[in-house]
Amino acid sequence: MARKRQIKLAAYLIGSGMHFTAWRHPQSSPDASIDVKALQKLAQIAEKGKFDLAFIADSLAINHESHPHILNRFDPIVLITALAATTEKIGLGATASTTYSEPYTLARQFASVDHISGGRAGWNVVTTADATGETVLNFSKKKHWEHDHRYERAEEFIDVVQGLWDSWEDDAFIYDKESGQFYHPKKVHELRYEGEYFQVKGPLNIARSRQGQPVIIQAGASVPGQRLAARTAEVVFTHWDDIEEAKQFYQKLKSQLKEFDREEDELHILHGISPIVGETEEEAIRKYNELQQLVDPYESLRFVSGYMGNVNFSKYTLDTPAREVEFPKVNSIQSQFNEMKKIIDQENLKVGDLYTRFFGAAKRDGFIGTPLQVADEIEKWFTEKAADGFMIQFPLLPRDLDDFVTHVIPILQERGLFRLDYEGDTLREHLGLQVPENRFASKEKQLNRI
Template sequence: MKLLAFIMQTGGHIAGWRHPLATDSALCNVDYFVSCAKTAERGKFDAVFFADSLGYPGSRSAETFEGQETPKLDPLPLLSAVAPVTQRVGLIGTTSTTYNEPYPTARRFATLDHISRGRAGWNIVTSTMENEAHNHGFERHMGHAKRYQRAAEFVDAARKLWDSWQPGALLADQDSGRYADASRISAVNHSGEHFRIAGPLNLPRSPQGHPVLVQAGASADGKAFAARYAEVVFTSHPAIDSAIGLRREMHERAAAFGRVKGAIKVLPAITPYIGRTREEAQAFKQELDELIPLPIALEKLETLLGGFDLSDHDLEGPLPALPPEHLEMQSSTRDRVLEAAGQADATVRKLAYQVAGGRTSSAAIGTAEDVADMLSEWYEAGAADGFIISPPVLAYGLETFVDQVVPILQARGLFRKDYEGETLRDHLGLAVPENRYEKDPQLRIKPEIW
């Protein structure tokens, strides 16, 4: 079983920052993030994973803005600070392909892979919040399909750059005076709809060949992208059946691209609410949900429904039918909420709290044994290759998971007792990618720089 720790601000619950157990609500202190990474490493987690976005989540009023934690340190410098004080745990950071360029992005991740000695991973996102568009000179994002087309070309270009130095290209031979072997360095000469890049990268190939590629798209375009490029896929499911179906689908789709079995790991996100008893765990979740102000819960639901204004609707009544313009954008998360809205006892208030209290994962509520049972059941039923653990309140929730749930999974023989390898690829059982220019020297292009 693979385990990743999702470090999103003060935790996987939107009101986690208000809970007395939250460690550091200011979110600008590197010690907090280092301590979370060290806890994950103590628990032998495959990796920590830092989420990101390039702006603020939409807020309709100062009141709802004021009620939400907002700081986000840039994950790459942050992971670079975590790298030298940890030894084994993988370091996954989020970067958008919609508002960045392949060359500096490929370089940043190669840098992280070098300085962490092979522990880097890239969570590839296409950006969803309107404010991210406004911060980059646009009224709105380019269309969903176009964002994924750009993402595909972006990753193609980045992979060429990561291949541009073959293994053995770096000589640093003081006696002969040859620093590099020019015959092992290639230009990339990428020319596509979105990017033109000469290359080569100004860095030797990194320990993992390239960072582990991670992705969480759940739409049809997102899944097609993941099947082709992703090595780890994050998913989010309300129930085991859909998780089994999606994992099977992802494996089939990846095989259709000629990828070998096991080349793609599917990890559903789970938020564990752990108590000494089930009642205590339920009470913990309830306590957190009660800390969400109603206007924020409603706003989260409205945003998910494409800005649908619910202010005139009865909170205790069913969700009204959505006008077609609110359904134009593909969104798997929205479709799930609409499914939940179809149930007999669904009310606008309940849906709002469900959306706001859930963030990006499913809840596992109970004792440590209950949580371990749920993970074991999903894993053994083929619903998951492992999990993204998104504790509701950090660092407390991660410590509890590591101290109480991990030993049960280890005792059941489902999770490692110690690291066996050095790199994130080792932990995940993923091969180092082939270097295209080494595999086929005919592809090599002489760089224009000499």
């Protein structure tokens, strides 16, 4: 009997919140992004709400346009290790770049966290957008690779990492004290990978975890990004302007899974939302307005600039029609830039409207309202297959996370849309994903059948 489809939830943990001005709010702690106890508390609140995943993003360069909590933050892999120590069930996802990392090192880091957490780790694969051109300068390089080139490297990178994660068969370590045999020599495998970008011998010096391999997470919506996701991803983060666009993307990406002999339920698409909950709709709007009133228009435009090719918005008045702005060619998050540019071309936006129009934490939508209104909107997106779940980027933390867990989760549970409790211990179990078979053990089985 097939399991009933249920909503998947990820909590985006970023300092005092996703809204650009969250750190200035009277209820916030401006240093929350480097307060490990505060971050551990956020993960515990999300675990209380039975979230599938607590997620940590990253950036490899900063400038004066960066989100405040990007300026001062922990390394994500180190942080999820700390979160693992104070949680028991919730999955823990961290971002790491395929453009500015080495596969062996990254494979070892995530395998280590997967063991430490008891099989709860997920790797958010990014190729690294470098809209400002500054990331490359931190890694002794002269030029940031072009978009499609980065995705070609990423495909090889993931293949190498997953191959290294399979270095040891599940029963390779026998620890036989009497015979003195620590492991079974025939159950450890050298990868011996040779590709265009990487040459990696292996084996990795750590066994497979109880979930086999960390879960692969991605966020690319471009054509190369979709292909990479269809082949390798198990969770995909998206953000679309409306439900119809989200449904089109959902169907398009799911349809590509067949090419790689995958089923639809092997990949979960999570749409980004920023809910604010109030006892009444008026209270929710008041909470939203409290954050909006703290926005310095030109400060917020500096943040927008990083997503639109490093535009100098200071030379434009806030009333300038956005269509008149000169946008350079971007070698960044192309799908996001294209979506934003399309909206600018179609709508009569002013320069001063851009931050509020484009960024979920600053946007008035159906996810701001009473618990019932927010739950209704979530159910609509889920049942109409615009998403399998949601990456929740709370505008103000911990307030909005706490409100969501206390007031919205119970409604979703009552409707049978969300779990009452965790039914397993690993991230794969939460997501309903199978433990991947060890490729080397599988190959041996096939040879034995011949």
